[in-house]
Amino acid sequence: MTEQTANYDSPWKEVIELYFPRFLEFFFPQAYTVIDWTRPYEFLDTELQQLEPDAEIGRRLVDKVAKVWLLNGEAAWVLVHVEVQGQYDKEFAERMYTYNYRLFDRHRQRVISLAILADEQENWRPSSYSYELGGCRVSLEFPIAKLLDYELAWETLEQTSNPFGIVVMAHLKTKATQRKPENRLQWKLNLVRRLFDSGYSREDVIELFRFIDWIMVLPKELAISFQTELRSYEEAKRMRYVTSIERLAKQEGIEQGIEQGIEQGILQMGRDNVIDVLATRFAEVPSSLVDAINGINDSSLLKILLKGAIAIPSIAEFQQFLNDHTSGDIQFT
The missing domain is CATH 1.10.8 (Helicase, Ruva Protein; domain 3)
Known part of the structure; x- marks a missing residue:
């Protein structure tokens, strides 16, 4: 099992869009509390793409921009960077600064810049960018959330009702089982059972299952074992989630084939x-x-x-x- 078999960016993009308020509530409560969630928010992917294609980012970053309304009635933009592949990037802080000022320059909207770091280097925690020249100083400080820190707070992940508890557990265990497919199978089953027993709505169970299934890729023979175990568990609990998920996956596969x-x-x-x-x-x-x-x-x-x-x-x-x-x-x- 190699890192290339796990696709991190697409699942993260989707789950952030699906649960954006819960995302901020879980990782960045200070940002969450200044936003008026009674008013609709809007994702601005086109605006983000216009900043710069930036080929060097490749598939390592998830970038999302959302327009929100603050409690004081003003509009603001939330810029989220997720370092999904977990690689040290010496230019990360500079990129955070660049995207922040470009958004402000183009649209004259205040920007909240936030970063999720999924790397495995304990001491890499970029949270600011600045330079000083000739008495002039420019700087940006931005909040970060380090996924590695949640390994020491596993109980918190298990106890929270926020969907991102499951999301973080799935991400961490995907990284931890890169070359251990049997272990990944057991963790995948464990997380899905936990998901089914969590009290989430049927829709949330299906969406979060998709995230888990998307990133926790298994070899073909173990994928068959996973499906068999899952069906047995579903029947024992008298649930019908798997059938719905398989039907949805089939339809999405057809649509994806047409689009491709x-x-x-x-x-x-x-x-x-x-x-x-x-x-x-x-x-x-x-x-x-x-x-x-x-x-x-x-x-x-x-x-x-x-x-x-x-x-x-x-x-x-x-x-x-x-x-x-x-x-x-x-x-x-």
Whole structure:
């Protein structure tokens, strides 16, 4: 079992959106208490994407921005960073500062910046960024929650009725059983049984089960054992959660397949457009260049390349243009 088999970012994004008030209540009670929860809040993912694509972040961070209303009647934005893969990042504090001031600069809204750290380094706790030059000082201090700390407060996780008690337990045990699939199976069963017995609503049980099942990936044979044990437990408790979950998963799988098919069709159209323009302008396009273009899975990059294919005067210069936009990773012969 390797770290690559566990997908952390998508489950965290989903569970934060589903239980945003409970998320703040659990991890950041001071922020929670200044917000007027009788008024609707709104996630602003488009605004976040416009800040910067930031390819270097990759799949290591979950970023969410929500517009909320404060108890004093003013609007504010809550910017959440979750370091989901648990890796030390020396530029993390600077990124927190950068995103905070960019949001303020673009929208003139006060921003509450918050960070969840899921790494395993006890002493890595970035909570501020500052610099001073020529008598001028700039700084940002931001609250953090370190998931590692909850290992010493396991009883608290077991006793809380907040959904993020289950979420944190699942995350920690996923990390702890990376190369111990049998242990992961037992912990997964333990957490799901706890979830079923917790008194949560049917909807909450299904949503939190999805989170657990999503991140606590098991090898095929152990996944079958998990399903068998789960069905037996469900029958003993006269519950019908698993059937509902399986039906939901099947439907989502169909929908995801359709979405992926559409996305791949759009990407292939983008690749074909670039190649067709090059072939029209330069008659012959090197096979290595065609292969490189067909290997691109970024629609925004394909748009840039299409503009380049239209305007750049030679095939050699286009090859260099492509290299420049792929960090020089593609070599041509």
